[in-house]
Amino acid sequence: MSHQLPPGFRLERKSNTEEFFINMGPQHPSTHGALRLTLRMDGETIVEVVPHFGYIHRGMEKQAESMSYLQYIAMSDRQDYLTAIQNNLGVVIALEKGMNVGVPLRGEYIRVMLQELGRIASHLVFYGCFGGDLGGQTCLLFGFKEREMIHDMLEEVTGSRLTTNFFRPGGSRYDVPDTFIPRVKAFLDHMEDTMKDYERFLSKNIIVLERSIGIGVLSKEDAIAYGCSGPVLRASGVNFDVRRANPYSIYDQLDFDVPVFHNGDCYDRYQIRIAEIHESMKILRQCVEKFPTEGPWRSKEKPVRLPVGRYYSEIETAKGLYATYVVAATTGEKPYRIHTRGPSFPHIGAINKMAQGHKISDLVTIMATLDPVIPEIDR
Amino acid sequence: MIMEKNISTIQYIKRYFKRCITGPWSLICGLSVTLKYFFNPKRIVTEQYPENRKTLRMHDRYRGRLEMIEDADGNNHCTACGMCERACPNASINVLATKNIAGKKVLGRYVYHFASCTQCGLCVEACPFGAIQMSPAFEVATTDPNDLEMILNKKEGQG
Numbered sequence: 001m002s003h004q005l006p007p008g009f010r011l012e013r014k015s016n017t018e019e020f021f022i023n024m025g026p027q028h029p030s031t032h033g034a035l036r037l038t039l040r041m042d043g044e045t046i047v048e049v050v051p052h053f054g055y056i057h058r059g060m061e062k063q064a065e066s067m068s069y070l071q072y073i074a075m076s077d078r079q080d081y082l083t084a085i086q087n088n089l090g091v092v093i094a095l096e097k098g099m100n101v102g103v104p105l106r107g108e109y110i111r112v113m114l115q116e117l118g119r120i121a122s123h124l125v126f127y128g129c130f131g132g133d134l135g136g137q138t139c140l141l142f143g144f145k146e147r148e149m150i151h152d153m154l155e156e157v158t159g160s161r162l163t164t165n166f167f168r169p170g171g172s173r174y175d176v177p178d179t180f181i182p183r184v185k186a187f188l189d190h191m192e193d194t195m196k197d198y199e200r201f202l203s204k205n206i207i208v209l210e211r212s213i214g215i216g217v218l219s220k221e222d223a224i225a226y227g228c229s230g231p232v233l234r235a236s237g238v239n240f241d242v243r244r245a246n247p248y249s250i251y252d253q254l255d256f257d258v259p260v261f262h263n264g265d266c267y268d269r270y271q272i273r274i275a276e277i278h279e280s281m282k283i284l285r286q287c288v289e290k291f292p293t294e295g296p297w298r299s300k301e302k303p304v305r306l307p308v309g310r311y312y313s314e315i316e317t318a319k320g321l322y323a324t325y326v327v328a329a330t331t332g333e334k335p336y337r338i339h340t341r342g343p344s345f346p347h348i349g350a351i352n353k354m355a356q357g358h359k360i361s362d363l364v365t366i367m368a369t370l371d372p373v374i375p376e377i378d379r
Numbered sequence: 380m381i382m383e384k385n386i387s388t389i390q391y392i393k394r395y396f397k398r399c400i401t402g403p404w405s406l407i408c409g410l411s412v413t414l415k416y417f418f419n420p421k422r423i424v425t426e427q428y429p430e431n432r433k434t435l436r437m438h439d440r441y442r443g444r445l446e447m448i449e450d451a452d453g454n455n456h457c458t459a460c461g462m463c464e465r466a467c468p469n470a471s472i473n474v475l476a477t478k479n480i481a482g483k484k485v486l487g488r489y490v491y492h493f494a495s496c497t498q499c500g501l502c503v504e505a506c507p508f509g510a511i512q513m514s515p516a517f518e519v520a521t522t523d524p525n526d527l528e529m530i531l532n533k534k535e536g537q538g
Contacts (some may be wrong), residue, residue, distance in 0.1 A: 071468040074499035138413060145424055159440035159513070165499045173504065174440065201412045206402035 008050035009040055017042050024363070026055050032129065032367065033374030035348070044359050049352045057378040064338040069095055069304045069326075070168075072338060076324075077163035079342060080376035082125055085118040085154065085164045086317040092167040093248055094313035094324040098306035099169050104296045107171035108250045113184065113287045114157065114166070115249075116280040120191075121150040122318035123273045123280075126371045130270055131202055133368040134211055139202060146194055153183055171298020185288055188281055195281075199274060212266035216354040216366035219264060226353070227346035230320025232370060235272045236264035242316035256283050269369040276318075307331050319343040319371060340379065344372040437515035442498040445472075445491050446514040446531060453533040456510035459486040466505035471496040477535065485535055493519070494527040 005013065006021055013019065025036040034055035040048040060079065064072045069091075076087040089111060096103070103111070124143040131139020151161040157176050158166040166173050202208055218228070223236035233240055241258040243251040259275035261268035306328040314323040320343025329336035347370045355363045386394075416422050428435075437443070447455050459476035470492075477487030503511055511531075521527065 067468060068466075070466070070501060071499075074468055074497070074501060077499075148424065155441060156438045157440070159438070159442045159500060160498065163497070163499070165501075173500075197412050197415070201409045204405045205409050206398065206405045209405075 006038065006050075008038065008052075009048050011040075011048055019047060024360075026052075032372055035372070035374050035377070037351075037363070039360070039363070041360075046355050046358055046360065046363060049355045049363070051348050051351060053348075053374075053378055055378065056375055058375075060379045061338060061340065064335060066334070068333045069306065069335060070333075072335070073167070074163070074165045076340075077165055078375065079340065079379055080317065080319060080322075080344070080373045081162050082122045082373055083118050083317040083319060083322075084162055085114050085158070085166060086315060087322060088164060088167040089115060089249075090313055090315045090317070090322045090324050092169055093315065094311045094326045095169045095304060095306065097313065098309060098311040098326065098328060099302075099304065101170040101299050101302070103171050103249075104299060105250075106175075106292045106295045106297045107299075109287055109291050110172055110176055110297060111167065111249050112251065112254070113284060113291075114154070114164075116283050116287075117150050117153060117184075119280050119318040120277050121147045121154075122371075123277050124150075126273050126368075127198065127202070129371070130365075130368045131208075133364050134208060136202070136205075136207075142198065142201065146191060149187055149190070153180065153187065156180065156183075168298070169304055170301065171296075175297040181288055181291055184284060188284055188288070191277075191281060195274075195277065203271070203274065208270075209267065211362070211365055212270060212369070213263075215266045215358060215362045216369065217263065217265045218350060218354055222350065222353055223264065226350040228320070228350060229343050229346070230316065230318070231269060231272045231276065232320065232347055232350075234259065235261045235268040237262040242314055242321055246314065248313070248315055254283050254286055266365050266369045273371075303333065305331060305333050306335075314341075317343065319373065319376075320347070342376045342379070344370075344374075345377045348372055348377060437517055439515070441515045441517070442500045442513040443516040444493055444498070444514055444519055445496065445502065445511055447489060447511055448509065449533065455486070455532055455534065456508045457486045457489060457532065458508060458510075459484060460507070462505045462507060463502035463511060466501040468499065468501065469495050469497060472502060479535065486532060487535060489531040491529050491531050492527065493529060494524070 019040055019042050022039050022041060023036060024039055026034040036052040036055065038050045038052065039046055058078075060075055064075065067075065073088055073091050076091045077084040079087055124147040128140040128143025131137075131143070154164060155161045157174070157180060158164040218232070218236050220237045223233050223238060228236070229240070237260060239258060239260045242248070244258055256279045259272050259279065261272050306326070308328055308331055311326045311328070312323065314321055316322075321341065322343060323341040325339040325341070326335055327337040351366060351370065354366050358366070426435075447457065449455050459474050461474045464472045464474050472492075473490040474486065475488040475490060476484050479485045498513065500513055503513055
């Protein structure tokens, strides 16, 4: 027997066990896209996991070098397609720092409301996929039902359901229609009821509890060391949210809590997302009340040309910290280089740490609670 | 499974019987939600798609395929400036200019490659004359790839 291990595996081979290697993916339904995991198994127990990326690599950062800044906003939709509207804002804030333009108050409220709607939509997909991966396909339809209402609102405001391409330096592309605020109110009232159903359906379900409590524990130190962010980091007991730590837009004027859980297992990562939906609804309620009916919704339109310099922005998407770094080497409408730091990539990096010693079915649970989006990892 | 090492036998047995009760009860709770939806037709959100085709309308801002705004005679506002061509991220638009009898540059053909279009709407935003728009058409699938290459203008531009 050869002692050569397949590439990526690091642990020493033990002499008294018969280990074997299996592929999970790239077309496995529970890997949430074209992600391939190579598993090193000892019986049914996972010894080591090595993820392989790049099946849908499109070279977005390289393409951006031959694109104008405005075109890159459209490109950012295609990274994390579940939080496209939030990616738009991340790019736009970096551009605004370079152009030195401000946003009127009404424009900021439009931004924050769409951000939070996007966050709820993304967490509902998580709810659906988490239930679906554990074997309850009903959850998938439950989550998508309310998500459809959000996407209908997004379609009315931005013109597209997923690839919104909405925000522009100095505000947004359109003003919101008059029907938007009543629709958000109606949605919040509906959602208030539906959340009770959601939690009743899954949160105390014995199968979910048995399959998620104590599974895939990520300690506080490991979560920081692997560069996790967003709900995964906060489920491990680190109170870090960019909306609080480094407020952008008008998040410093809004009253909301940052939910933190301390066990770092799959059940906590599920609970924190449910808690975040409640917080997002709280923010939306405040925005609906305070929304300025009059006033401009974008500052004076001017061509998107950045002076020479380096501009950095970071925002909190539903998945975690999304940062954009723009380098403008010449004054003009094209960047020298744009780099994006997406949240899903570090989460997949930590999967080996979480999955060691668990079974394959637990790996599916861990994948679901990390909530990765593969196009954002590969870019 | 919940793994707990330091647990006495009595505690273990107590927990076992407790879960025998709470476990099935949690399943019944979940099932009651399903039944609530099953017996309440108002909550159904499914659309009967091919049947409701006549009444189905997209929102005004919906970005379907690109189209040229034309009046009843088929005249358009395009001046063949090429701003849309420059704004397009994936080269889906080719504005082919020509010269009219007076020797002025006018629009000859407005070629639109629908196959590579991502419906981002940057061309509409870039147009200084409001000559193009995104149509609310959403049933744009076709069996013939040649249908995806279209010429949007019926007439030459007026300049």
